[in-house]
Amino acid sequence: MKIAVIGTGYVGLVSAACFAGWGHEVVGADKDARKIAALRRGELPIYEPGLDRLVDEAVAQKRLSFTTDLSIAVAGADIVLLAVGTPPRLRDGEADLAFVYAAAREVAGLIDRFTVVVTKSTVPVGTGDEIERLMTRARPDASFAVASNPEFLREGSAIGDFQRPDRVVIGANDSRARELLQALYAPLREQNVPILATDRRTAELIKYASNAFLAVKISYINEMADLCESVGADVREVALGMGLDHRIGAGFLNAGPGYGGSCFPKDTLALLRTSQDHAVPMRIVQESLAVNDARKRRMALKVIDALDGRAEGASVAILGLTFKPETDDMREAPSIPLIEALQRAGARIRAHDPEGIENARAVLDDVEFFDDPYECAAGADAAVLITDWKSLKALDLGRLGHGMRRRVLVDFRHAFDPAEAERHGFALTAIGRPSEKPRRTERAEASSTPETKAPDPGARSTPQRSNRMTGEPL
Template sequence: MKIAIIGTGYVGLVSAACLASWGHEVVGVDKDAAKIAALRQGVMPIYEPGLDVLMAQAVRQGLLSFTTDAAPAIAAADVVMIAVGTPPRLRDGEADLAFVYAAAKEVAASISGFTVVVVKSTVPIGTGDDIERIIGRVRPDAGFAVASNPEFLRQGSAVTDFQQPDRVVIGADDERAAGILQAMYEPLRLQGIPVVTTKRRTAELIKYAANAFLAVKISYINEMADLCESVGADVRDVALGMGLDRRIGASCLNAGPGYGGSCFPKDTLALLRTSQDHGVALRIIQESIVANDARKRRMALKVIDALGGHAEGRSVAILGLTFKPETDDMREAPSIPLIEALQRVGARIRAHDPQGMANARALLDEVEFFDDPYECAAGADIVVLMTDWRALKALDLGRLARVVKERVLVDFRHAFDPIEARRHGFVLSAIGVPQDKNTDISTGPTPAIRSARRHSPVMENR
C-alpha cells in the first residue's frame, strides 16, 4: 500500500517508520526543508528510543522516503495521513486546527483516484466533517473518504506502542475506507490485536476520552498521596493495592509532581472546551485540570520546606527536566513551574537532563545547565529528582553525598531507596509517604510488599 504522511513530527515519524517496517511504501512530507534534508541524512529531529534504527532500515529497503514536494506523494497514495500539530490556542486553550486545515487543502489539490484521507492528529470531535467539506469544496470531482485513526503513543515507548498496541481504532463512515485501513493494519490483526472500527466522530472522541481518563487517574493518585502524608500511610502501597485490582489496573498510579507532555494537558483542556460548546458539564475532568496545575506549583513548597523554609540564595540542583524519561520533550513539564517558583523566592537553579537540555535552554532563563549530574549537584544545598531517567535512578548516592553542600534530597519519583539514602547521610523527602519532623521518610516497605511490587505490572505515567 502506498501511504503519504503529512507532517514529520513525533506522530508522523513514528507512524511512517512503523508502517514502512510492515512493507508499505511510505513518503513523509514536510514543508521544513532543513528537517527533510536532515532526515534524508538519518539525523533525527526528536529523541525516541529505537526510532532511528527502524527508520534507517526502512530507508535502506526503499520503503521510506522524505520530501518537501507534497503533490506527487499525495497523488500516488492510497492513504494520505494528516499528522500535523494541533497546539492549544493561547487565547482559549482550544486545539489550533490551522495546520490541519492547511494540510486538508493541500491534499485536496493533489489527490488522484479514490483516496482515504486519515486524520492521525488529535483533533476535536467533528473535525473530520470539516476536512470532508474542505476537500469537497476544493475538489468536488474527487473520489475520497475522510477517516479518523487516533494515535495512542507514549513518548519513550512509541515504537513498541505502534507495533504492539492494546488496540487500533478506525473511525470511518465509508465502508470502502474502513476496509482499506483494516488492510493497512492487517499485520496487527494477524497478531490478535483488536481493531475497533466505528463511526468517525466516535473515534475522535475515543482518543480524548482515553487521555482524559488517564489524566484523572494521575490526579486521583496524587491527591491520595497528599492524604497519605497527612494520615501516615504510604502511597506506593496504596497504589499497589489498587493496581492489582484488574478493574483498576496499575498504569498511571505513580504519584508524582503532576502530569505534563504534549497529550494530557492539551487533550483534557480541548475536551473540556468541546463539552462547554455543547452545554455538557465534565466536572471531573475540569477538577483534574485544576488539581494538576495546582500540584505543579505546590511542589515548590515541598522543596522550600525541605530547605527549612528558606530558599533565598540557596543552590538547588534539579536532576531531570523533561516531563517523563526517554524523551527530550519539555512541553508542560512539571520542572518548569517548579523552577520558576523557586526562582521567584530567590533560589539559584542548577539543572541536568540526559536528553532535554537543548529544549530546556529555550524555555528557562537564569538556569545553569550541566552535562554531568554530579557536577550539577556539586555545592548544592539540596538535590531534587524531577524525572526518573534510568541513569538518574542509578546515581551513586555515596558519590553524590561527597559533592553536595548539604545532604538534602527531594525525590519526586520514588527512585531512591530511603534506607540507602539515609546510610549516606541524606535527609530524604518524598511524595505520599509518612514523614517525621526532620522531613525524613519512614523505613521501606515490608518484605511482602516488596515482593508484590516486583511481580506487579509496570506503573507508568504517560
C-alpha cells in the first residue's frame, strides 16, 4: 500500500518508519521545511531508542521518503494518516484541533482515488464526524472514508509497542475502510495480536479512557505512598501485593513524583472537558488531575525537609529532568515545578539528564546544566533523583558523595538501596517507605540562616513553554 503520514512528530515518524519496515511505501509530509531537510539528512527531531536505525533502513530501501509538498504525499495514497499535534488550548485545556482540521481540508482537495483518512492523533469523541463534514464540504465529489486508529505508544519503547502491541483499535463506520485497515495490520494478526474493530466514536474514546485510567492508577499509588509514610509501611511491598492480583496488575504501580509527558496530563483534561460538555461528571478523573498537580509541587517539600528545612543558599543537584527515561521530552515533567519551587525557596539548581538538556534549557531558567552526573553533584548540598535513567540508577554512590558538600540523597524512584546509601554516609529520603529523618550536618546546625518557608503546594507553577517535540506520544 501507499501511505501518506501527515506530521513527522513523535507518532507520525514512528508510524511512518514502522509501516515502511513492513514493506509499505510511505511518504512523511510536514510543513516544517527545516525538519524535513534534517530528516533527509538522517537527523531525527526526537530521541527514541532504535528509531534512527529503522528510519535509515527504510530510506535506504526507498520505502520511506519525506516532503513538504502534501500533494506528492497524497497522490495515489490508499491511506492518509493524520498525525499532527493536538496541544491543549491555554484558555480551557481542550485539545486544539486546528492542525487536524487544516490538514483534513487540504487532503480533501488532493485525493485522486478512494482513500481512507485516518486520525492517528489523539482527538476528542466526534472529531472524525467533523473531519468527514469538513472534507465533504471542501470536496463534494471526493471518494473517501474517515477512520480512527488511536496509537498506544510509550516514549522510550515506541518501536516495540508498535511492532508488538497489546491490541490494535480500528474505528470505522465504512466497511471498505475497516477492511483496508485490517489488511494494513495483517502482520500483527499473524502474531495473534487482538485487533478490535469498532465504530469511529468508540475508538476515539478508547484512547482517552485508557490514558485516564492509567493516570488514576498512578495517582492512587502515589496517595498510598503518602499513607505508607504515615503508618510505617513500605509502598513497594504494598504495590507488589496489589499487583500480584491479576485483576489489578503490577503496571503503573510505581510510586513517584507524579505523571507527566504529553499524553496523560493532556488526555485526562480533555476527557474531563468532554464529560462536562455532555453533563456527565467524572469525579475520579477530576481528582486525579488535582492530586497529580499538587504532588509535583509537594515533592519540593521533601527536598527542603531533607535539607533540614533550610533551602536558602543551598545547592541542589537534580539528576534526571525528562518526564521519563529513554526520551528527551520535557513536557509536563515533574522536574519543572519541583525546580521552580526550590528556586522560590532560595536554592541554587544544578541539573543533569542523559538526553533532555537541550529541551530543558527551553523551559527552565537560572539552572546550571552538566553533561556528567558526578560533576553536577560536586559541591552540592543534596542530590535528587527524579528520572530513573539506567545510567543514574547505576551511579557509584561513593564517588557521588565524595564530591558533595553534604551527603543528602533524595530518591524519588526507589533506585538506591537504603543500606548501600547509609554505608556511603548518605542521609536518604525516599517515597512511601519508613525512613529516619535525615540527620543534621554540622553546616546545617551551625547556620544562622532562618528557616525558609516551604513553597505553597497549591501555588501555580510557571506555564510550560513549548519545545521542539510535536505529535501525540504516550
